[in-house]
Amino acid sequence: MKRIDLNGFWNVRDNEGRFSLDGTVPGVVQADLVREGLLPHPYVGMNEDLFKEIEDREWIYEREFEFKEDLKEGERVDLVFEGVDTLSDVYLNGVYLGNTENMFIEYRFDVTNILREKNHLEVYIKSPIRVPKALEQNYGVLGGPEDPIRGYIRKAQYSYGWDWGARMVTSGIWKPVYLEVYKARLQDSTAYLLELEGKDALVRVNGFVYGEGNLSVEVYVNGEKIGEFPVLEKNGERLFDGVFHLEDVKLWYPWNVGEPYLYDFAFVLKDSNGEIYREEKKIGLRRVRIVQEPDEEGKTFIFEINGEKVFAKGANWIPSENILTWLKDEDYEKLVKMARSANMNMLRVWGGGIYERESFYRLCDELGIMVWQDFMYACLEYPDHLPWFRKLANEEARKIVRKLRYHPSIVLWCGNNENNWGFDEWGNMARKVDGINLGNRLYLFDFPEICAEEDPSTPYWPSSPYGGEKANSEKEGDRHVWYVWSGWMNYENYEKDTGRFISEFGFQGAPHLETIEFFSKPEEREIFHPVMLKHNKQVEGQERLIRFIFGNFGKCKDFDSFVYLSQLNQAEAIKFGVEHWRNRKYKTAGTLFWQLNDSWPVFSWSAVDYFKRPKALYYYARRFFAEVLPVLKRRDRKIELLVVSDLRETKEVSLRLAAYEKTGEKVFEKTYRTVLPADGVSSVDRVELPDDLFFFVEAEVDGVSYRNYRVFRKWRDLELPDPEISLEDMGELIELTAKRPAFGVKILADEVPEDDFLFLEPGRSVTLRKPAGVRGVKSLFDYLR
Numbered sequence: 001m002k003r004i005d006l007n008g009f010w011n012v013r014d015n016e017g018r019f020s021l022d023g024t025v026p027g028v029v030q031a032d033l034v035r036e037g038l039l040p041h042p043y044v045g046m047n048e049d050l051f052k053e054i055e056d057r058e059w060i061y062e063r064e065f066e067f068k069e070d071l072k073e074g075e076r077v078d079l080v081f082e083g084v085d086t087l088s089d090v091y092l093n094g095v096y097l098g099n100t101e102n103m104f105i106e107y108r109f110d111v112t113n114i115l116r117e118k119n120h121l122e123v124y125i126k127s128p129i130r131v132p133k134a135l136e137q138n139y140g141v142l143g144g145p146e147d148p149i150r151g152y153i154r155k156a157q158y159s160y161g162w163d164w165g166a167r168m169v170t171s172g173i174w175k176p177v178y179l180e181v182y183k184a185r186l187q188d189s190t191a192y193l194l195e196l197e198g199k200d201a202l203v204r205v206n207g208f209v210y211g212e213g214n215l216s217v218e219v220y221v222n223g224e225k226i227g228e229f230p231v232l233e234k235n236g237e238r239l240f241d242g243v244f245h246l247e248d249v250k251l252w253y254p255w256n257v258g259e260p261y262l263y264d265f266a267f268v269l270k271d272s273n274g275e276i277y278r279e280e281k282k283i284g285l286r287r288v289r290i291v292q293e294p295d296e297e298g299k300t301f302i303f304e305i306n307g308e309k310v311f312a313k314g315a316n317w318i319p320s321e322n323i324l325t326w327l328k329d330e331d332y333e334k335l336v337k338m339a340r341s342a343n344m345n346m347l348r349v350w351g352g353g354i355y356e357r358e359s360f361y362r363l364c365d366e367l368g369i370m371v372w373q374d375f376m377y378a379c380l381e382y383p384d385h386l387p388w389f390r391k392l393a394n395e396e397a398r399k400i401v402r403k404l405r406y407h408p409s410i411v412l413w414c415g416n417n418e419n420n421w422g423f424d425e426w427g428n429m430a431r432k433v434d435g436i437n438l439g440n441r442l443y444l445f446d447f448p449e450i451c452a453e454e455d456p457s458t459p460y461w462p463s464s465p466y467g468g469e470k471a472n473s474e475k476e477g478d479r480h481v482w483y484v485w486s487g488w489m490n491y492e493n494y495e496k497d498t499g500r501f502i503s504e505f506g507f508q509g510a511p512h513l514e515t516i517e518f519f520s521k522p523e524e525r526e527i528f529h530p531v532m533l534k535h536n537k538q539v540e541g542q543e544r545l546i547r548f549i550f551g552n553f554g555k556c557k558d559f560d561s562f563v564y565l566s567q568l569n570q571a572e573a574i575k576f577g578v579e580h581w582r583n584r585k586y587k588t589a590g591t592l593f594w595q596l597n598d599s600w601p602v603f604s605w606s607a608v609d610y611f612k613r614p615k616a617l618y619y620y621a622r623r624f625f626a627e628v629l630p631v632l633k634r635r636d637r638k639i640e641l642l643v644v645s646d647l648r649e650t651k652e653v654s655l656r657l658a659a660y661e662k663t664g665e666k667v668f669e670k671t672y673r674t675v676l677p678a679d680g681v682s683s684v685d686r687v688e689l690p691d692d693l694f695f696f697v698e699a700e701v702d703g704v705s706y707r708n709y710r711v712f713r714k715w716r717d718l719e720l721p722d723p724e725i726s727l728e729d730m731g732e733l734i735e736l737t738a739k740r741p742a743f744g745v746k747i748l749a750d751e752v753p754e755d756d757f758l759f760l761e762p763g764r765s766v767t768l769r770k771p772a773g774v775r776g777v778k779s780l781f782d783y784l785r
Contacts, residue, residue, distance in 0.1 A: 023439020028172030083175030144380035186634025192457035252284025255368030276675030284408030298475025312590030314346035343625035351417035352378030364409035377416035381438035415443030420463035480504035489575035506594030506605035512613035536603035631708035664740035
């Protein structure tokens, strides 16, 4: 097998004759126009609007290339497009090869008999606006938010705008292009666990073969040959399929349960002359089950990996760019490692974006982070009553499942985001054809069958949220909690929610001030300036920020305080929700907040902003997702001390509970020694104390300290005095100490600190690595006074 790279610079022009430039492949037109200085950066100021003016253009990509290979008998040449964005016609040397209809899947064209020594390749990309608009005129307007034409095109849905994302309807060849010369090839080889027999396992391997002849596939595990399997024909396809015994098997686990062990698999395609193609993959073996059993509240929804229940702690993942070709593998590495450093064990790949890059799933495999994988359908009716659309959707689903199924981190395939909730309750998604909501042919009939055929080792779930009498039930299935924030209700209402698995909930916060400085001028840094409104895509998003800041803190003196208080408010809100749902373990069995990351610089629900600068929520997440979490609750007029443990063994714990006046005077302290049950929740004590005190709790397990705090009154009612924080420079470290209770302690430095938005108990120091350019600290007191 040989690959000939066709990436690099191509000639690109639009159909109206305005633009002609060197465009990059992989790439999109919008990025090329910015690089060439023909359009300004879309994320600055109001520039996003300029890009809407080119949405209805068609674009011609052209290039010349030479082909001088001497083909051997039986060899063929495929022209491979790993991803075209989105609708295109492809021509080679004036010969029409075919079209592309789906951004998410690979297209191959046999060009063996069309190639010459010198070749001309042309890709004519159609407008992602004109074509779906024409389909909308033919078939009707689809119900749902954002631009409904998006439902007629298999393109990343968020590119048409979302309540956190820019409208950036891209066009281009967004993934690699190459010629592949081969006699026969393998694709989508995988291995998965069939049975466990004590320490030994029965493992199934299979994959697909393209090419003729008498072929077989040898399979190697960690360098050792375990078998050879013939290539057979089934349902019009060629494939290999077989089972083997693996002794003393090592299973893949989420990081907080066990080792995320990966085997080195090699799949070697052979004919009578020897090896002709191979696939090498790192594959983990695991068994996944969603435990749905009746209980006193309804029905559980618990992820079980290899027989071990796992409480899911994590966030929702959206595309990390609106212009996807600006993303690099190092961006994925930084974000996924940030998730792991924040003690997350699950990321949900949301259904309005993309099936992520291989590097994303590889990192999740290696780091032991579970992936809830949506299919790419979100918040809309989809026209699956039309045979051509249903066929296209099913082709996509089958190809994607085959491509990604070897990743052990993918523990769930999910049909869509919020569509079934919309059918039940939104009112604008009620259209049915032959009694079936638009989309349910896919989610309820086709996708579960495809997943069962192609990846029987991974469960399928029809939608998120889904389960119960209505899709967004508290009693069973997973749940999205949006009456808080979006419904203008404050975060104390999380405590009333008894959802079984919280797969979305969120509270907005501003991005880092330096990020705001990137997209705005000083005179534009006003809360309701048009540039700020452009960079908060939720309707009345800024108004909500102000409502909750004033509702919880009572004031907001200037723009810097607005940025700080919105972040702190966001972090406090998600902390409150997570603590509530974690201490319900396993009645609630997971909390995935909305959202980890951003696709552009924006006021949003993210914990990490577009430039990967951590917001207050990120630092808080490290603490509230820790393996041991001491929690304080008000119950029956008493203060209850509970400890949540995700540790897999019973452990002794030392606890200390203290309460202070705002003056810093300690009015209560008590210590405890008790035993934490493995993977459980312990109620340690209930004490009668006034709720206007400042409570601090510390748990120590195996020499590791876990701290928390609770303030039961609203911040606006407390009239916080100056905590008088001292910062001592200790060389490579800094030590922070406060005379009075201090919250939201922010380290001012040139470098992003390893920890931030801290809390300080009076007289108890916190020691950190010294960030570069450290110049002091501020706390909530400084932003309110």
